[in-house]
Amino acid sequence: MPLVVENLNHIYMKGGPYETQALHDVSFTIRDGEFVGLIGHTGSGKSTLVQHLNGLLQPDSGRVLVDGTDLADKTADRKQIRCKVGLVFQYAENQLFEETVEKDIAFGPKNLGLDAAEVDRRVREAMRQVALDYETISQKSVFELSGGQMRRAAIAGVLAMKPSVLVLDEPCAGLDPHGREEILGLIKRLHTESGATIVMVSHSMDDVAQLAERVLVMEKGRLVMDGTPEEVFTRGEELRSMGLDVPQVVQLCEQLRARGYEIPERIYRMEDIREILLKILKKGEHHAQ
């Protein structure tokens, strides 16, 4: 159990006139090797929740356990714990600051107090994971990179800490379709090849539908849904009432069912609907002939 969240409550500006409860009694467990999509409208508490996962924010009550250690535990080495949950912020390229790509990625491992050989090993490994070529890119200035490359360098900077859980907040925000594809591809590879445990915060239901094995939905500081994408995305009406979209594939299934087609429940991936439509339409052709 790399990540356990128990009855988490967080209140902003406690006691002040603007007091707001950002998190209400949030509980969930993330198992080893899971790929979790976290969705919710802006202001639903997603970002607050994410910042609790590595102790950047402290809960008002409840607790977060990472690999069995309570984040609030005063005796534990805060830096070590903080790095067990790697957090990639929105527009992560804004945090790049070193002269070279290599130095920037090495920032985290160095803070962990690792020796030079290990730091170097981790930098190379992280660059390979995000598909940045070490030979040609490591000595470049971070500001010479393209937008997509900067984003990947920033992700490498977090990966180099070897976190047991990787949390990505809107990893594709602001990128062009090609850049989006690259990032989604590398996240998918991290999960399938290295078995990384991943939490991805996203506004794009289509992205979540394609990647996640489990979906958490936040609304007004509460965790309102927690289940497989099939379970969550079939609750289309509820999602829409929260101002969230439904993946287009799910919309298509809903509308086809309304027209009397027999579409199995719990279809949300493009590949699946394609097969089903092929069956329906191939049959149609036979009838016609």
Add this chain to the structure above:
Amino acid sequence: MAEQRMDEDRILATDVTYRYPDAERNAVDQVSMRVKRGEFLAILGHNGSGKSTLAKLFNALYVPESGTVLMCGMDTRDDELVFEIRQNAGMVFQNPDNQIVATIVEEDVAFGLENNGVPPAEIRVRIDEALKIVNMSEYARKAPHMLSGGQKQRVAIAGVLAMKPKVIVLDESTAMLDPSGRAEVMNTVHRLNRDEGISIVIITHYMSEAATADYVIVMDDGKIRLTGTPRKVFSDVETVRSLGLDVPPMTGLAHDLRHAGIDIRPDVLTVEEMVEEVCRLS
């Protein structure tokens, strides 16, 4: 003033070339295009394809090295006309935080009018009107940093609208917004296009937004590669993908089905159209 004809050109670019100082290649290369009165154009292209540079040539932020850009008939190379051109061609940028100048919403909306020396009483009338059109009247006295991204962009649109422009150019103005913010902005510009007859040019990475335009231009390497209605452009799935772009999910699905031997229309854009096609074929 002469009566305005419906086919009147708002933007007319002829063989426009632009190169950034010290750059090796032309950012915009021999581009010719036009936007007519009341038209809604979407410009697509991967990062660095030259689409934002093209947009900045429309309102004389950049001036073509060769070729001409006529904005409402005014040549952007004419220094005398610069401010009239910018008043006619409003521009909304990508980052909502980096284009709001004043510390109070209504003062920001007034910024352009103040620059143009419009009398205070007239400014008052115009900003109230503009804020009403974008549904931000109740935020007139608020500080911009308290607003959501979508609201900030609507304030920016109001600031442009108060200038009574004939064209509004949105340079990736939805890129940093969440889905509801994007919807706010897109609904607003469609309403302006429909009700006020303002020509709209959007530059976007979202294929779903481009699908709602009258025309689409796809740029690559500073040149126009594809042009036509969204239906026509997106049905050329292979070319669009080869240019580093995507097609709307349903268009992609139709493409795959055609590959598997189904005789489905290649230019399906929306879920509704896909449903109709499935009904027709089975």
Add this chain to the structure above:
Amino acid sequence: MLNDITLGQYFPGTSPIHRMDPRMKLILTIIYIVGVFLVKSFAGYAVAFLFLYLIVRIAEIPFKYLIKGVKPLRFIIIFTFLLNLFFLTGETPLLDIGPVHLTREALFNAVYFSLRLVFLVMGTSVLTLTTSPVQLTDALERLLHPLQRFHFPAHELAMMMTIALRFIPTLLDETDKIQKAQMARGADFESGNLIQRAKAMIPLLVPLFVSSFRRANDLAMAMEARCYRGGDHRTRLRELRYTRLDAVAAVVMCGFIVVIILEGRIFG
């Protein structure tokens, strides 16, 4: 969550003081400060205090806000007090222990000069508490406008102030984000000696600098696109107008100055 930090110390309200023309408030604040400098005795300070108290009551501001304004400057005030107390000489000894010589005159001066500082701060506090930064900027631009004839950049100065005010919350927000992002990479901003701490700021300052630069670039482009061309021939949405209220305030302030001058004659 830095959104709720109010800028400056503006205390919104609709009192006559709030409604005054900000130019008049600015001018009268300067006159009040001059008045405080003319004070010769503690009786004069009593008058200055009563006057200030009256204004604060009219403005409907809790008096503790004035005290709050003095707080950040307490070290300077205490320093002034001690400096005057120990380094001024006088004729009437009060205390004489070892190397410490205190005189009556030195004590008087110490209290007198520190009080002057206190009144200076409290007087300007009334201005900033009742006038929003936007109004202040407006007032400054228009009061300095005549100096533009001598190439004084009044408009540019005001524009810079406006932009600074506009971007402070944005940059605070950004600082918070970058700081958290670097902490997530194990950066430590809290421990170590002075040099280590200064070095630890680099991962925060470099990104902040880069982003400020980008923002400045974007903003310049956006301002240009909206026909910005400097201060010439520019009109303003809000015009400032002097009203009867301002006339009344000016007369009252004249009364205060006369009293202070008389006090100087009598007690000085």
